[in-house]
Every structure is written in structure tokens, then in C-alpha cells.
Amino acid sequence: MSTITESVDVKATVSAVYNQWTQFESFPRFMDGVEEVRQVDDVHTHWKISVAGVTKEFDATITEQHPDERVAWTSDAGPTHAGVITFHRIDDTTTRVTAQMDIDPDGFVENVADKLGILDRKVKGDMQRFKTFIEHRDGQETGEWRGNVDRPAQH
Template identity: 75%
Template sequence: MSTITEIVDVGVDVTTAYNQWTQFETFPQFMENVERVDQVDPTRTHWTISVGGTTREFDATITEQHPDERIAWRSDDGPRHAGVVTFHRLDDRTTRVTAQLEIDPEGFVENVADKLGVLDRRTKGDMARFKEFIESRDGTETGAWRGSVDRPAQR
């Protein structure tokens, strides 16, 4: 399992940055290899990605979500991964967005890509494109979901 952490400061307030990140359907506009994300219900998403000419689909569950603070998830099937994106107010017009991903590459190609740093670079590029995407919208998000999802109780 590999851990990837990427940080980007975006020129919008924390609420705008957070609200945009809740709009999973827009991810293909700034995430490389993401073809489609469907919000199945408030805590479940269905992803279609294309990697190396191969299309894969998987489901993911939001395991924790608190407005203007964090969104955490884990995959339910397909490529094993989990992560959290946190939002930190730096000032009235600047937010630090931190993505931390835990990825368990499947198969030879994904393991080689991981070892060569391809996944790190892809995440860095996705975060840079998120910055460009949200900043180009003149301080407005495409939508928002302000509900909370509490972390499951530990057993």
C-alpha cells in the first residue's frame, strides 16, 4: 500500500473550495483518467476510470464528511484505495486543500506505475487542475452538499 499526500492552496474561501469538492460529477473536468463519477446516494459514488486504455468501474463509500473540514472515503470494490481531503482556512480568500491517499495498486502495470512515481505525479496534476478549475469560476462553485457523515464507530 502506498501513501500519497498533495497540498494545494486555492484562491477561494474555505466554503467554496469544500462545496466544489462535494460535486463529484465535476471530477472528470480536472482529474486525469476519471471518465465519470455518479453520486448514487449521499454516501456512495460510482466511478468510471480509464487507465492505459482499460476502463474500470468501482464503487466508493464516503466514510466521514464535515462541511468546510474534511471528506474521507474508501473503495468498496475494484482498485483498493482510501483517502481524505481536508480544507484549512488560511485567510478570507485562501484555502489549503490537502489530499492524502492510500492506494494498493493491482497488477504489474499499476505496481510499476506506483514505483515510478506516476501515481504521485497524477495526484499532483489533479490538485493543480482543481486549483485552476475552482479559481476560474470567480469564487462560485458548481453546487454544494452540506450534510455531515459521521465516522463509523470503532469496534
């Protein structure tokens, strides 16, 4: 299991940045290797990704979501991963977005990519492309979802 942490400062309000991040179906526009994300309901997404020329599909569950603060998820099947994206107001027009992900590479190619630091660079590139995506829209998001998803109770 590898942990990847990456941050980027975005020239947009925290609400606009958060709102854009909740538009999961726009992820292929700035995430390398993500071919499609479909929001099934408020807490379930279906992903189609391409890794080293191999297409994979998997489902993920949003485990916690609070407007302008955080979105956390875990995979239900397929590549094992979980993570959280947090949003921090730096000032009225700047937001720091931090991604922290735990990834368990699946198979030889993904393990090699992890060992060579390719996964870290991929996440860094995705974060930079997200920054460019929203900043080129003059900080205007393509949509929003402002609902709350509370973390499941521990038993």
C-alpha cells in the same frame, strides 16, 4: 500499499472550495483518467476510470464528511484505496486543500506506475487542475452539499 500526500493553495473561500469538492460528478472536468463519477446517494459513489487505456469501474463509500473540514472515503471493490481531503482556511480568500490517499496498485501496469512516481504526479496534477477549475470560476462553486457523515463507530 503506497501513501500519497499532496496540497494546493486555492484562491477561494474555504466554503466555496469545500462545496466544489463535494460535487463529485464534476471530477472528470479536472481529474485525469476519471471518465465518470455518479453520486448514488449521500454516501455512495460509482466511478468509471481509465488507467493505461484500461477502463475500470468501482464503488466507493464516503466514511466521514464535515462541511468546510474533510471528506474521507474508501473503495468498496476494485482498486483498493482510501483517503481523506482536508480543507484549511489560510485567510479570507485562500484555502489549503490536502489530499492523503492510501493506494494499493492493482496489476502490473499500476505497480510500475507507482514505482516510477507516476501516481504521485497524477495526484499533484489533479490538485493543480482543481485549483485552476475553481479559480477560473472566480471562486464560485458549481453546487454544494453541506450534510454531515459521521465516522462509523468502532466495535
